[in-house]
Amino acid sequence: MSLLRLEAVTRTVELPDDARLDILKGVDLEVNVGDHVSIVGRSGSGKTTLLNLLGLLDEPTSGALYLDDQPVGGLSSGTRDKRRGRDIGFIFQQFNLLQGRTALENAMMPLLYARGKQFWQRERIATEMLERVGLGHRLQSMPDKLSGGEQQRVSIARALVRGPRLILADEPTGALDVETGATVMRLLDDVAEQSGAALITITHDVNVAALARRHYRLDNGVLTPVVATPELASLVGVAS
Structure with missing residues (x-):
């Protein structure tokens, strides 16, 4: 079942000299429930702009974006905010944990905006989410007492506590060493699969991208599908 769909999406900005900069050029993408999709692109390829569109933080210049087969363009800003908070979880390269707050307090933050049982x-x-990511023994630890991998696990737990249907991971291993990064990605993939969420990983790292089941490359604003090779998969020890 289609969860998110982009059709001929473009994003253009006006420069100070009245010139136009085409950041995204006719992007087509469909993400189904339970998908794991990777999008690889170099710096300046349009990854951040695409992430903002996928996360309902921005709107396309032209084309259409659908969530649950409903056009997002017709939603009010308040409704978009509610859908984003309820259905989308963000994981970033920088962990963005609140210093002076425990791992548990950081993971609880999104639930302060929830209603009903989720809030109470x-x-x-x-x-329970911190226990799922292996940090049940670190609930009261402050961020500066956690390793990089542990901090990223807290950020994963924070992104998942509201049960999002779509997880957007933006360079999620960029601040980690290779071994820790691979462990975190496998954990994220496992947790997403168990919860039935779709996972989109946006990265410049082919090792991270190889863990996905479908692969795309973003180059100069153009998104194209890529067939994963056995050699690419073997870089991270996954079966082709």
Whole structure:
């Protein structure tokens, strides 16, 4: 079932000299429930702009974006905000944890904006999610007492506590060493699969990209599908 769909999406900005900069050029992409998609691109290829569109943070200049087969363009800003908070979880290269707050408090943050049971049971929900990512023994630890991999696990737990249907991971291993990064990505893939969420990984690292089931390359604003080779898969020890 289609969860998110982009049709001929473009994004253009006006420069100070009245010139136009085409950042995205006719992007087509369909993401189904439970998908794991990787998008590889170099700096300046349009990755951040595409992430902002996928996360409902921005709107295309032309083309259409659909969520659950409903056009997003017709939604009010308030409705977009609600859909983003409920359905989309963000994981970034920089962990963005609140210093002076424990791992548990950081993981609970999105639930402060929830309603009903999710709000009243926020501590239990966050605790269970931290346990799922292997940090049940670090609930009261401050960020500066956690390793890079542990901090990223807290950020993963924070992104997942509201049960998002779509997870956007933006260079999620960029601040980690290769071994820790591979471990974190396998964990993220496992947790997403168990929860039935779709996962989109945006990265410049082919090792990280190889863990996905479908692969795309973003180059100069143009998105094209890529067939993963056995050699690419073997870089991270996954079966072709």
